[in-house]
Amino acid sequence: DGGITQSPKYLFRKEGQNVTLSCEQNLNHDAMYWYRQDPGQGLRLIYYSQIVNDFQKGDIAEGYSVSREKKESFPLTVTSAQKNPTAFYLCASSMSVATNEKLFFGSGTQLSVL
């Protein structure tokens, strides 16, 4: 089955620790995205990537980093510089940014601070 796989489902971060959220897709989509969702709020864009080896900052990129070494993979690292990382993180993909009508979402990762 084609889709997007995010792991882990739940993640806990200690003070000063970097953690990496995994996102893999087998839809052959060029564009991939990372969103953050806080309770009662909409999705805010962290980073997006249109093609391999290219990515752009979204609205709330500070304290986060990404890489796009393979078309299928777009991992997100939450660094220690992100002082309020507790949130629901969603990875998504689409055929391209220009035709981003339908986003396909992963099941999300809930990140909490210990």
Add this chain to the structure above:
Amino acid sequence: QKEVEQNSGPLSVPEGAIASLNCTYSDRGSQSFFWYRQYSGKSPELIMSIYSNGDKEDGRFTAQLNKASQYVSLLIRDSQPSDSATYLCVLDTGRRALTFGSGTRLQVQP
């Protein structure tokens, strides 16, 4: 001013009634409009898209767009308890990735 404004709700309607969800936006350059449904703890899923002024119907769902008033709405006829979810108004301004509203929580009472 937020780019996308939605009433957070909850909007409570009885089973079988029409639920009306509303959204206003600030960017007149917005070209495409979408409604995503998100169940609690789950990821959003696309349920409707609309690109031109007027109504677009798909089963029990009708999307309405008025670009002059910068207003988009979603009507759900014959509401069911399974429709209880948060509905996100989403725009494509043509600049980059989609812009999401904060969502309206709908509760359909059996």
